[in-house]
Amino acid sequence: MYIKQLQLSHYRNYENVTVAFENKVNVILGENAQGKTNLIESIFVLALAKSHRTPRDKELITWEQDYARIEGIVERRNGSLKLDVIISDKGKKVKLNHLEQRKLSEYIGSANVVMFAPEDLNIVKGAPQIRRRFLDMEIGQINPVYLHYLGKYQKILQQRNHLLKELQKQKQNRVMLDVLTEQLVEAGSKVIERRYEFLQLLQSWAETIHFDISRGKESLKLEYKPSIDVSEKTELSKIEQVFFEAFEKIVDKEIMRGSTLIGPHRDDIGFTVNEKDVQVYGSQGQQRTTALSVKLAEIELIKDKIGEYPILLLDDVLSELDDFRQSHLLHAIQGKVQTFVTTTSIDGIDHQTLKEAATFIVTQGDIEKVK
Structure with missing residues (x-):
């Protein structure tokens, strides 16, 4: 499975962005505090309807806005799925192919993600x-x-x-x-x-x-x-x-x-x-x-x-691993798992997987693909 398209509205520091991703490694590049982790988090929330960073949903809403919305098109082996998470003061709604799901258990599992961030070393x-x-x-x-x-x-x-x-x-x-x-x-x-x-x-x-x-x-x-x-x-x-x-x-x-x-x-x-x-x-x-x-x-x-691989989210984790573990991780995912990698720089990471990756630059809540 892979995320084909992601749209964020009033989500953290993203006012309104739509971005198409590729079914391979997607490198999210940018300086600190520009929104790289927010982007990774939004994919996690799209899949699990909750953040890995905070239990308070209101923190996901852009300051002075009434709601945040994450929409995604996920391609699975049985076809496309439209996922939608809407967070407001009134609570949280999740939709699957435009139909609101009464229970989160009926929604979760539509997209599968594995998150690996520096704090996951605390596992x-x-x-x-x-x-x-x-x-x-x-x-x-x-x-x-x-x-x-x-x-x-x-x-x-x-x-x-x-x-x-x-x-x-x-x-x-x-x-x-x-x-x-x-x-x-x-x-x-x-x-x-x-x-x-x-x-x-x-x-x-x-x-x-x-x-x-x-x-x-x-x-x-x-x-x-x-x-x-x-x-x-x-x-x-x-x-x-x-x-x-x-x-x-x-x-x-x-x-x-x-x-x-x-x-x-x-x-x-x-x-x-x-x-x-x-x-x-x-x-x-x-x-x-x-x-x-x-x-x-x-x-x-x-x-x-x-029966299919999940989406892998690597949030600034490469900098926490030595060259050997970096290489093993990148080799393990090469060619089979859609992966999102956030980093401030790919200098010093000499691996074919990253050389063939799609690269996106994040600047103050705006994301642009490097051509």
Whole structure:
């Protein structure tokens, strides 16, 4: 798949631009603070209806404007799709081929993207919530029903936490707590099941890619670390059983703290290289190779699942990688993935992929193709 055309209206520092892209590497060139990352972000928002940079949609709207709009034509193997995201003070609308979609889960997956930016190196060394967010975004693209269960889980979690705080203040009948716990287990177990499945698939791709990048010297393992001990119990009924039993043991502690202490909202991922925790003991080079391996594995996993490659967004990431990792990344995508690369300069990046790329200059919210 690839983006054929993108139109931005009142989006960040883009007042009104329309640009056609090519189904190959597209280099977005410009000085800092001109709008390169905003452009990459808009493609991400077009696909996932949310930003990777901010949870506040209003920040995407140009100052003193009422709305922002992103329109795109995406070519897929089954034909063209018209995608449309409109953000205003009243909320967010998404349209697919001009028809408004009532649920985001019915829209997400129409275009698939993989983002790799400097902050994505924190997938390895950052806080657990970064890895949970990574899981949620990537699984949601290839399994939209996951977003339904995740949204349901988060809503029930909020209600349960509120009730736990109320039970702190005054002793009440716990019947409502039991009801919410049962609902939370049902939705949460389905989230856990799908996370397990996704990480097993990602592991199979990432291990091979990491072995290749490290020239056969390192073996990468990904480990799902749920907050409940489900071990190898990956069947849904067994996950639910363990989940229930865990809640029974800690309910008094939860009331005392006024918070739900276990569940997918506390899950994590572990990374080991040659059986050592790369998050703790890995060098910066090993951490970066791990992050790169995971991102390249995402591309192959999505291709395997949906039958075509996703769109790759590389936001100022080449400057963060050494020559060898740069070369491996560019070689891996050459000729098969539509890619957007933002950079202030391609000097010093001597690779055939960039020499054959389409180049666009961004200046103060205006974008122009280099002929």
